[in-house]
Amino acid sequence: MRAAVLREHGEPLSIEDAPEPTADPEGVVVEVEACGICRSDWHAWMGHGEWADDAVDPGQILGHEPAGRIVEAGDRVRTVAEGDRVALPFNLACGSCGYCRTGHGNVCTGDHPHALGFERSAQGAFAERVHLPSADYNALHLPDSVDSRDVAALGCRFMTAYNALNARAGLGAGEWVAVHGCGGVGLSAVQVARVLGARVVAVDVRESALDAAADLGAEVLVDASEADAVEEVRAVTDGGAHVSLDALGVAETCRNSVRCVRPRGAHVQVGLTTDEEKGEVSLPTDWMTRHEVSFLGARGMPPTSADDLLSLLASDAVDPGALVTREVSLDEIPDRLAAMSDYDTVGVEVMTF
Known part of the structure; x- marks a missing residue:
């Protein structure tokens, strides 16, 4: 089969013939119909x-945001079968450890690859076919009415945004949320927040990204290249956001997000750091302690919670397809990853077959 393979960090992915995946007894092979192109893929490509x-x-x-159709199933698989349409979570879970059994499979600690497309034993979906282990736990059944392209846009970004705002931060109707960085996951967060009934302040330095956020329901737009993001957010929210989310992962947006929060509010970290921060960002901890500000992390979404989000998708309450700005072929993926180096992408780009 043809696939996009990382051969050297920072160099164009190699489009080449790769070994065909085969289903293990508890896994399935999925023929990929669509796969989102995510900044996490860019981090991996860069060697971060x-x-x-x-x-x-x-x-x-x-490639870790795929949707497609099962073409082979292992003999121990019971809940899905050949011919079923499914989405694959990037945070693969074993289904049997303590975290999986209590509904937190996104932080699974079992003896099992945890990240689709990021580990040698969990090859990704920038390919014609991909293997999904522990399919009875991980496979996400797709409603017939849902397009694979839209599910690929749902991918890790929408799932992460939903988990971050709904489950981790408990964002409520009428509350203010500040979204720092309006790329794929940031725009997903804008849409999720609106579905939850919240009011959104979108923060970015790109006019095109802010325009996209406005189209998705952001009530206030802050151009951080022209104004102090913290002062602007605190002013328009009358003292600070109830929840603030860093969707980019650089030190400045992380600290700004924390500082935007009102007393007893919550900051949620979604964006991963670059090689400049190397996973470490200094924070105003005394100020956070004084105002009882919570710092939360969010990674993907438990597979057991996906039905809630897929139901919203099927009912048109959320529209990840609205985030899709470009459909590309497998051969175009190397160039589209490179475009992310200069933030030369808007919204979500999706590979389709």
């Missing part, structure tokens, strides 16, 4: 993450 023992090795097929 070694400071957390999380750098992706050469030889890896990237």
